[in-house]
Structure formats: structure tokens, C-alpha cells
Amino acid sequence: MKILVVEDDAVSMKLLSTILEKYAYEVITAVTGRDAISQLEKNLSIDIIMTDIMMPVMDGFHLLSYLRADVNHRRIPVILCSTRNDLVSVKRGIELGAMDYVVKPIEPDLLLSKLKRAEARVPGAALIVNHEELVCDILGRSLTREGIRVIMASTGARALEIIKENKICVVLTAIEMPEMNGMDLLIEIKENYPSIHVFLITGHDGQYGKEDVMSAGADGFITKPFTSAEISRRVRPFIK
Amino acid sequence: MNRAFDHERALAVAGGDKDLLKELIFLFIGQSPGLLSAIADAVQTGDAFELEHTAHTIKGALVNLGAKSATETASSLEAMGANSDIEHALTTLHQLVMEVEAFENAASEYAEISAE
Numbered sequence: 031m032k033i034l035v036v037e038d039d040a041v042s043m044k045l046l047s048t049i050l051e052k053y054a055y056e057v058i059t060a061v062t063g064r065d066a067i068s069q070l071e072k073n074l075s076i077d078i079i080m081t082d083i084m085m086p087v088m089d090g091f092h093l094l095s096y097l098r099a100d101v102n103h104r105r106i107p108v109i110l111c112s113t114r115n116d117l118v119s120v121k122r123g124i125e126l127g128a129m130d131y132v133v134k135p136i137e138p139d140l141l142l143s144k145l146k147r148a149e150a151r152v153p154g155a156a157l158i159v160n161h162e163e164l165v166c167d168i169l170g171r172s173l174t175r176e177g178i179r180v181i182m183a184s185t186g187a188r189a190l191e192i193i194k195e196n197k198i199c200v201v202l203t204a205i206e207m208p209e210m211n212g213m214d215l216l217i218e219i220k221e222n223y224p225s226i227h228v229f230l231i232t233g234h235d236g237q238y239g240k241e242d243v244m245s246a247g248a249d250g251f252i253t254k255p256f257t258s259a260e261i262s263r264r265v266r267p268f269i270k
Numbered sequence: 271m272n273r274a275f276d277h278e279r280a281l282a283v284a285g286g287d288k289d290l291l292k293e294l295i296f297l298f299i300g301q302s303p304g305l306l307s308a309i310a311d312a313v314q315t316g317d318a319f320e321l322e323h324t325a326h327t328i329k330g331a332l333v334n335l336g337a338k339s340a341t342e343t344a345s346s347l348e349a350m351g352a353n354s355d356i357e358h359a360l361t362t363l364h365q366l367v368m369e370v371e372a373f374e375n376a377a378s379e380y381a382e383i384s385a386e
Binding site: 037038039040041042044045048049052082084086112113134135136137138 | 279282283284285287290293294297298301322323326327328329330331333334335336345
């Protein structure tokens with residue numbers, strides 16, 4: 031799970047980052063609300079946001095307002111983390127869409143239990159598997175624009191690691207890849223994670239045709255060139 | 271409980287990790303002159319908004335480090351800024367400087383002892 035921590039105080043940031051990494055979260059940091067928005071634009075697969083309230087440039091409340099108005103990020107669970115413990119601040123944060131509130135000083139056990147609750151609210155993701163970075167990026171951006179959470183993997187082996195650690199609803203994989211190809215990946219996923227929907231993407235002159243991949247258990251076959259609208263239409267129904 | 275530095279509280283916040291706590295203490299000691307100067311600038315220029323924000327920042331660090339007295343004083347300064355009532359802010363700032371120094375002395379002593 032990837033957590034964006036937004037905090038302007040270096041001590042609190044170091045503390046939170048270290049605790050979260052100990053719990054095996056991947057931590058991305060930002061020091062203001064505006065910095066957080068840049069990180070969200072750069073990182074397509076942020077699962078949870080933990081943000082301070084009072085920060086320079088853009089505070090936590092403004093960040094919440096931005097997130098709730100943004101189709102790409104409105105479903106990311108947000109936990110506010112602040113020294114403010116007055117009811118007005120808590121109420122305002124919840125009204126703006128925060129799912130929970132942590133008051134400093136940090137209580138590591140309490141923090142962990144709140145993160146577990148947030149994890150349950152993380153929407154399922156589409157996993158894009160392709161060794162060509164550009165294709166991954168184009169597909170990822172199309173789906174992210176539609177508000178679908180996206181995770182990318184450059185190999186089949188990495189895809190299987192990601193599936194083990196994340197809530198993946200759909201896999202979009204290239205067929206032709208070095209090492210483990212898309213067909214082998216499809217078989218592996220269907221054997222071990224039958225609820226995940228798998229689409230295979232290929233050019234017209236690929237080694238495998240539609241019948242081959244469908245008989246191997248694929249949920250769909252997408253031929254290049256494809257449009258963003260087509261990809262979204264195929265993937266959207268399976269994102270829970 | 272030592273109000274300048276409650277090491278048990280600070281260690282609990284750090285999840286019982288003494289090395290992390292030491293790192294946080296030295297991180298704070300490296301940053302405190304800058305944080306206090308920013309508060310002093312706000313007090314001297316009568317900028318209530320900046321006072322609220324800079325006092326809030328140092329409070330966030332102090333509260334996680336078990337610096338109870340200094341946290342309370344930073345909180346008072348933050349409230350003065352929020353209420354635009356900064357008449358007594360200079361006196362409170364002096365108090366904060368002394369409390370931060372007391373915290374740093376106690377905390378660095380703790381860090382050195384626990385390193386042995």
C-alpha cells in the first residue's frame with residue numbers, strides 16, 4: 031500500500047514515515063497541500079493520504095476540498111493528523127470528506143488500527159502489465175482520468191507480487207513480454223486469483239489470437255490500436 | 271513525569287524505537303533555531319497569522335517528543351496568533367525559548383545515555 035504523508039514539520043514527518051515503513055507501507059512525502067497535489071499527479075497509485083491540517087501554502091482543509099472535487103482522487107481515503115483536537119476542526123475535516131482523524135502525539139497502535147480501516151476503503155485497482163513504459167503510461171493516464179486507480183508493472187513476475195499485496199480487480203496485460211509472457215501470467219492469475227478479470231492486449235500480428243487467449247481463461251481481448259474510451263468501457267464494470 | 275522531557279511518552283510515540291527517538295531529538299535540535307527565529311520574526315513584526323502558523327509547526331514537533339511544558343507554551347503562542355492578541359507574545363516567546371532549551375538539554379542527555 032502506498033501512503034502520501036503531507037506534513038510540514040520535519041520531526042512529525044520523520045516519525046510518521048518511519049512508523050509507516052515499519053508497517054510495510056510505501057511512503058511518499060509532501061510538505062504542503064500544493065506539493066501533495068503534484069505528488070498525486072506524478073504517482074498514479076496512491077492508496078491512502080495522511081495529512082496535517084495547518085500547513086503553509088495550502089492547508090489540509092483546502093487539500094480535502096480539492097480532492098473531493100477531483101474525479102481522479104475523490105475516492106482516496108484521507109486521514110487527518112493534527113495537534114488540533116477541537117470539535118470544530120474534527121467536524122470540518124469529516125464534512126470535507128476525511129474518513130478519520132488522528133491527534134498528535136501519535137499513538138502508533140491507534141494509527142495502525144485507523145490505517146487498517148482506511149485500507150478496507152481503498153478502491154480496487156486496475157493493474158497494467160507491459161514492458162513498454164510508454165504504453166503503460168498512456169493506458170494508465172486514460173484510466174486515471176476516468177477515476178480508476180491504476181498500478182503498473184513492467185514484468186509478469188512483478189505483477190504477481192503486486193497482486194499479492196493489493197486489491198486488484200482487473201489486469202490489463204500485454205501478451206508479448208520478455209520472461210513471463212501475458213499468456214503465462216493469465217494462467218497463473220486464473221489459477222490463484224480467479225476473481226480477477228484479465229484482459230490481454232496485442233497487435234494484429236501477435237503470436238496468439240483471440241481464440242487462444244479466451245480459451246486460456248481471459249475475460250477479454252483488446253487489439254491495438256485501442257481508444258481510451260474503449261479501455262475505460264471494458265474495465266470500468268469490474269472495478270469495485 | 272518530567273515536564274521538560276517525558277522520555278517514556280516520547281519513546282511510546284516512537285513505537286519503543288530508541289534509535290528513532292534519538293534521531294528525532296537530533297533532528298529537532300538541528301531545526302529549533304530556525305523554528306524559534308520564525309516565531310520571533312512574527313512576534314517582532316506583529317504578524318498574528320505567521321505567529322499562529324509558526325507556533326503551530328514547533329508545537330507539532332514538541333508534542334511528539336514528550337516536551338510537555340514547551341508544547342503548552344507553543345500552544346499559547348498559537349492561540350495568541352489565532353486570536354490576534356499578541357500583546358504578551360514576547361514574554362511567552364522568552365518562556366518558550368527557555369523551555370525548548372530545557373527540553374533539548376534533557377533530551378540530548380537521554381540520547382547520549384541511551385547510546386552507551
